Amino acid sequence: MPELTNAEIIVKTAAFVRDKLEGEGSGHDWWHIQRVWNMAKELAHQIDEPIQLFVIELAALLHDIADHKFHNGDITVGPRVASEWLRTLDVDENIISHISDIIMDLSFKGADVKTPMRTIEGKVVQDADRLDAIGAIGIARAFAYGGHKSRELYNPEVQPTMHSNFEDYKKDTGHTINHFYEKLFLLKDRMNTYPAKKIAEERHKFMELYVSRFLEEWDGKK
Numbered sequence: 001m002p003e004l005t006n007a008e009i010i011v012k013t014a015a016f017v018r019d020k021l022e023g024e025g026s027g028h029d030w031w032h033i034q035r036v037w038n039m040a041k042e043l044a045h046q047i048d049e050p051i052q053l054f055v056i057e058l059a060a061l062l063h064d065i066a067d068h069k070f071h072n073g074d075i076t077v078g079p080r081v082a083s084e085w086l087r088t089l090d091v092d093e094n095i096i097s098h099i100s101d102i103i104m105d106l107s108f109k110g111a112d113v114k115t116p117m118r119t120i121e122g123k124v125v126q127d128a129d130r131l132d133a134i135g136a137i138g139i140a141r142a143f144a145y146g147g148h149k150s151r152e153l154y155n156p157e158v159q160p161t162m163h164s165n166f167e168d169y170k171k172d173t174g175h176t177i178n179h180f181y182e183k184l185f186l187l188k189d190r191m192n193t194y195p196a197k198k199i200a201e202e203r204h205k206f207m208e209l210y211v212s213r214f215l216e217e218w219d220g221k222k
């Protein structure tokens, strides 16, 4: 087989991911991937340093191919499935290992757990993924995920927990409003890149407004 060009590898990978995640019902569907892919490219264009767009695009496309949330918390499945796929396309082993590391490190693991990215490519993909968790779309995704997992919308008797380790974060089955306090409201201060910080601020404000309105309506005040 003649060697594929980078553009061909990206097209084939997008088709592979779309086929796997089309119609997924928890907010980790193909359209989430497409938004993260587009946002990652946009952030990369705005960053003034040498950057490997090929790595960014492949990591964005493959980052949720086998998310730990749907594999008993196992964070090694995603990187493994992504690596196996890239090997079928004869992608360079160093690039595969870089992408695999990005996918492994990407996820949020609790309010008090640091998730530093090792490379600028990883920082960009993490920012793009996190931007899709906040704002109007982030709100929709949080409730879609909560419904998928049969969680309550809100329960005023259950307070948020600032998780200090990934195990406790994974085990939490609390209501969706708590997820805003345990993760979504924290993301704006954890963006790695300047362009992502700017977008996050707007999205954050919208989420705050939404949750305050939600709580007012809950109490019959609006």
Ligand code: ADP
Pocket: 027, 028, 064, 067, 106, 107, 108, 129, 132, 133, 134, 138, 141, 142, 143, 145, 146, 172, 175, 176, 179
């Ligand atoms: P991460 O890998 O950082 O968790 P993902 O791209 O897999 O990021 O998507 C995470 C999204 O899944 C969140 O933005 C949120 O909408 C949803 N989610 C995850 N855990 C919960 C939860 N406990 N309650 C509500 N939504 C959740």
Ligand code: NI
Pocket: 032, 036, 063, 064, 129
């Ligand atoms: Ni994602």
